[in-house]
Amino acid sequence: MxxxxxxxxxxxxxxxxxxxxxxxxxxxAYPLAFGYVGWLVWLGATGGLGVEPVVALQRALGEAAxxxxxxxxxxxxxxxxxxxxxxKFRRALGLSCFIFVVAHFLAWAVLDLQSLGxxxxxxxxxxxITVGMAGLALLIPLALTSNNWSIRRLGARWRQLHRLTxxxxxxxxxxxIMLVKGFQIRPLIFLAVILILLLLRLRxxxxxxxxxxx
Numbered sequence: 031m032x033x034x035x036x037x038x039x040x041x042x043x044x045x046x047x048x049x050x051x052x053x054x055x056x057x058x059a060y061p062l063a064f065g066y067v068g069w070l071v072w073l074g075a076t077g078g079l080g081v082e083p084v085v086a087l088q089r090a091l092g093e094a095a096x097x098x099x100x101x102x103x104x105x106x107x108x109x110x111x112x113x114x115x116x117x118k119f120r121r122a123l124g125l126s127c128f129i130f131v132v133a134h135f136l137a138w139a140v141l142d143l144q145s146l147g148x149x150x151x152x153x154x155x156x157x158x159i160t161v162g163m164a165g166l167a168l169l170i171p172l173a174l175t176s177n178n179w180s181i182r183r184l185g186a187r188w189r190q191l192h193r194l195t196x197x198x199x200x201x202x203x204x205x206x207i208m209l210v211k212g213f214q215i216r217p218l219i220f221l222a223v224i225l226i227l228l229l230l231r232l233r234x235x236x237x238x239x240x241x242x243x244x
Contacts, residue, residue, distance in 0.1 A: 060122065070087055088142065098127035099195070104227055124172065164201050165201035169194075196228055
């Protein structure tokens with residue numbers, strides 16, 4: 031007679047996942063990010079990104095940055111609501127996101143506009159560029175302070191500073207929505223996911239208080 035099948039609980043699955051995740055290093059995220067940027071540039075140079083390689087390159091880099099922003103925002107809700115601990119990967123996700131945002135900016139400024147004067151003119155004239163540059167500006171201090179020395183130096187202010195991530199994520203999604211031509215569902219999905227993750231970061235008590243105040 032076969033032994034009875036013992037059902038595996040969700041808690042035990044999470045505990046097993048956390049145990050294995052503790053052995054996974056975070057540093058490979060950086061060479062993977064640079065490698066993916068290099069691969070996209072190579073595709074663009076060899077005709078692998080279609081008839082408008084610069085536009086396709088910008089879009090691929092921007093979407094990669096948004097995916098990583100979403101992944102970084104998901105760390106706290108996953109830990110709080112599911113027990114999955116991905117905290118050790120949050121810094122790598124954030125810095126990898128910054129790599130893609132800078133690459134996205136350079137693809138636009140260097141490959142597309144090819145003029146510093148035109149860069150500034152576009153920032154001033156085009157609202158979607160203004161929004162995107164605002165998001166990049168918010169990410170710069172976050173990238174510069176994503177190290178242990180800054181955490182010790184800034185103390186409680188470090189956590190307050192890194193809440194700028196929320197605004198940067200929203201600006202990135204809005205930039206994408208304003209950038210595309212016509213009605214497209216994909217940018218709206220990015221914005222919806224970001225809004226949901228920001229709501230999930232609120233504790234139930236705080237969320238209820240905010241609805242009551244509203």
